Amino acid sequence: MPNPRPEQGPSSPREGERLQKVLAQAGFGSRRHCEELILAGRVQVNGRVVTELGTRVRPQDAIAVDGHTVVIEPKRYYLLYKPRGYLTSMQDPHYERLAASLVPAKERLYPVGRLDKESEGLLLFTNDGALTQRLIHPRYAHEKEYLVLVRGPLTEATFRRLEEGVPLFDEEGNQEAVVKARAERLARTWAWRGELAPPGAQWVRIILTEGRKRQIRRMLEAVGLHAERLIRLRMGILRLGALEPGQGRWLTTEEVRHLKESVGLAKPRPDEGGKRWAKSRSRWTGRPPRAKAPSARE
Numbered sequence: 001m002p003n004p005r006p007e008q009g010p011s012s013p014r015e016g017e018r019l020q021k022v023l024a025q026a027g028f029g030s031r032r033h034c035e036e037l038i039l040a041g042r043v044q045v046n047g048r049v050v051t052e053l054g055t056r057v058r059p060q061d062a063i064a065v066d067g068h069t070v071v072i073e074p075k076r077y078y079l080l081y082k083p084r085g086y087l088t089s090m091q092d093p094h095y096e097r098l099a100a101s102l103v104p105a106k107e108r109l110y111p112v113g114r115l116d117k118e119s120e121g122l123l124l125f126t127n128d129g130a131l132t133q134r135l136i137h138p139r140y141a142h143e144k145e146y147l148v149l150v151r152g153p154l155t156e157a158t159f160r161r162l163e164e165g166v167p168l169f170d171e172e173g174n175q176e177a178v179v180k181a182r183a184e185r186l187a188r189t190w191a192w193r194g195e196l197a198p199p200g201a202q203w204v205r206i207i208l209t210e211g212r213k214r215q216i217r218r219m220l221e222a223v224g225l226h227a228e229r230l231i232r233l234r235m236g237i238l239r240l241g242a243l244e245p246g247q248g249r250w251l252t253t254e255e256v257r258h259l260k261e262s263v264g265l266a267k268p269r270p271d272e273g274g275k276r277w278a279k280s281r282s283r284w285t286g287r288p289p290r291a292k293a294p295s296a297r298e
Contacts, residue, residue: 016056019043022063025129026070042066073107075128077256079238082123083245088114099123102246112136112235113144113211121146121232122240134263135236138210142263145234146206146216147192152225154202159183166222168212181219182207192231201228236262 023034023043041049044064045057057063063070082088086099088111103109109125112132126132135142165178186203189196197203206216217227233240237258243249251259260266 016058016061018053019045019050019055019057019063020053021130022057022072023065023070026072028065028070037065073127075256076105076107076109076126077128077251077259078103078105078109078125078248079243079251080123080125080248081240081243081245082115082120084118084120087117088123100125102248104248114213115232116214116217119230119232120245121230122235122238123232124235124238131260131263131265134265135259136211140263141209142236143234144208144211144232144236146208147231147233148204148206148216148220148227149192149197149201149229150204150220150225150227151201152220152223154185154204154225158223158225159185161223162206162219166219168215168218168222177212179208179210179212179215179219181216 020031020034020038023029023037024031028034028037035053037043038053038055039051041051042065043050044067045055046062059072063072080099080102082099082102086097086102087095088099089095090098090100090110092098099111099115100109103125105125107127109127110132112124112126112135115121115123124135134140162181162183165180167178168176170176184205186205188202190203192203208215212218216230220227231240238251238255257266261268
């Protein structure tokens with residue numbers, strides 16, 4: 001029997017991931033910068049200097065930059081119910097209640113997007129930079145669904161303004177952008193986990209496909225409404241489910257796969273064809289159809 005092929009040198013053209021992508025994910029800068037490192041002869045794979053940009057590497061390959069071993073952490077994905085009063089920021093010397101402190105991970109995981117201090121709900125943490133970029137990029141129209149307790153006059157004209165576009169302005173009064181939201185009034189008898197809307201307030205379901213700083217609160221203020229409570233229920237295919245504030249869970253392998261499919265980082269399986277999750281990326285025009293109210297167990 002012939003001896004097995006020794007695990008030396010880079011992989012064949014069809015095996016593994018591109019070297020510059022692996023280096024970028026390991027924190028060596030942008031892919032372009034990592035390509036420059038390779039072309040300059042500063043990268044070694046299994047002890048051999050590599051200068052070809054098409055080089056692919058496998059998990060078992062030993063990679064070094066300028067003689068220093070590259071440590072590649074496994075990709076991890078944690079779904080947290082961020083409570084009110086916690087900051088999404090990774091560090092703040094003047095504030096102790098950070099959402100990241102609720103994530104039980106040895107690796108440093110980063111939030112995908114953000115929720116402001118007084119908002120709550122679904123917040124995804126990961127060290128997968130490629131997935132993060134696509135989830136927050138408006139090009140992929142990744143839906144984010146919110147439940148908002150509002151005060152103020154709720155009229156059909158109000159909902160039309162939100163759907164047609166509301167201008168947002170910066171602190172200096174310059175127009176920052178015109179943003180849209182899909183909004184729907186929920187029945188007054190509807191309750192969020194047993195909590196009915198108090199007198200003078202109303203639960204509203206809102207869906208965005210982009211995310212600017214305090215976008216929903218600013219949009220509602222622009223149409224004469226005030227958000228008393230804001231809960232993120234869903235991001236793409238991920239749902240808050242039965243989690244309570246401060247609780248979280250690791251994503252399943254299937255959830256990660258479908259999440260990557262939804263932003264084009266993985267191909268759908270032949271038996272699914274991507275149809276199962278098509279609704280999570282659907283675009284809309286005009287007034288949306290009436291949708292089922294979010295479950296009280298969301």
